[in-house]
Structures are given as structure tokens and as C-alpha cells.
Amino acid sequence: MAKIIIVDDDAQLRDSLRKALQRAGHEAWTAEDGAVGLGLIREHAADLVITDILMPEKEGIETIQELRGEDPDLPIVAISGAGTAEEGGPLLDAQLFGASATLAKPFSLQELLETVERVLPASEE
Numbered sequence: 001m002a003k004i005i006i007v008d009d010d011a012q013l014r015d016s017l018r019k020a021l022q023r024a025g026h027e028a029w030t031a032e033d034g035a036v037g038l039g040l041i042r043e044h045a046a047d048l049v050i051t052d053i054l055m056p057e058k059e060g061i062e063t064i065q066e067l068r069g070e071d072p073d074l075p076i077v078a079i080s081g082a083g084t085a086e087e088g089g090p091l092l093d094a095q096l097f098g099a100s101a102t103l104a105k106p107f108s109l110q111e112l113l114e115t116v117e118r119v120l121p122a123s124e125e
Contacts, residue, residue: 001025001026001027002026002027002047002048002116002120003026003027003028003029003044003045003046003047003048004021004026004027004028004029004046004047004048004049004050004116005028005029005030005031005037005040005041005044005046005048005049005050006018006021006028006029006030006031006050006051007030007031007032007033007034007036007037007049007050007051007052007055007060007063008030008032008050008051008052008055008079009032009033009052009055009056010052011032013105014030014031014032015030016109017030017050017109017112018030020109020112020113021112021113021116024113024116026116027044029044032055032057033055033056033057033058033059034051034055034057034058034059034060034062034063034066035057035058037049037051037058037063038058038063038066038067041067046074047074047075047120047121048074048075048076048077048116048119048120049063049067049074049075049076049077050076050077050079050112050116051063051064051076051077051078051079052078052079052080053078053079053080053082053090053091053093053094054080054081054082054090060078060080060090060094061090061093061094061097064076064078064094064097064098064099065097065098067098068097068098072098075100075101075119075120075121076098076099076100076101077099077100077101077102077103077112077115077116077119078090078091078094078095078099078101078102078103079102079103079104079105079107080094080102080104080105081104081105081106091104100119101115101118101119103115
């Protein structure tokens with residue numbers, strides 16, 4: 001079971017992802033932006049972070065950069081509705097700044113769970 005922090009400004013999506021991850025056996029907390037998310041990540045010693053890229057306040061790229069400065073090995077999944085990493089744009093930027101994986105919205109819960117299992121260290125699965 002992993003401790004996962006979900007950072008997204010869409011409350012409905014945050015709640016859906018949290019429920020899906022909890023059903024899969026993980027602990028999950030949510031935050032509406034990167035500033036709140038960073039506090040939760042530090043408080044709960046997160047094993048994985050899922051972050052949206054485009055958010056008010058502290059956005060995803062800033063969050064990824066700060067996390068990479070603190071913990072280069074922390075798995076980070078970047079999510080965005082602004083196209084795929086292959087198309088360029090925010091998800092490509094997320095990869096360049098250190099995201100472990102990316103998912104373009106909309107994605108299925110199955111795609112999310114498969115990505116989480118793929119990027120988590122074996123001891124956290």
C-alpha cells in the first residue's frame with residue numbers, strides 16, 4: 001500500500017481518483033493546488049504524487065521542480081487535459097522537468113492504476 005497525494009484543481013476529479021486509489025488498497029489525500037499539495041506530501045511522507053499541470057496558485061511544473069529538488073527519486077505522475085506529451089505542451093514539459101509518467105485527460109481509472117503500479121517502487125506495491 002502506497003501513500004499517494006493527488007493535486008488537481010478539479011474537485012470532482014480529485015475525489016474520483018482518491019476513491020479509485022483507496023479501492024486499489026492505497027492511502028490517498030487530495031490538494032487543490034501545488035502549495036497545499038507540497039504540505040501534504042511532506043506531512044504524509046508520500047510514496048507517489050499525481051499532479052495536474054495547469055492550476056491556479058502553484059501549478060504542476062513548479063510543484064514537480066520543487067519536489068525534484070527535495071527528492072529526486074519520488075515517483076510523479078503528471079496529468080493534463082492540454083494534449084499528450086508526444087504532442088508537446090505541458091505534459092512534455094512535465095517529462096523534461098522530471099515527471100516519472102504522464103497521462104492525458106481524459107484517461108480511464110484502469111490507465112491510472114496501471115501507471116501508478118508501473119512507477120511505484122516494488123516495495124510500495
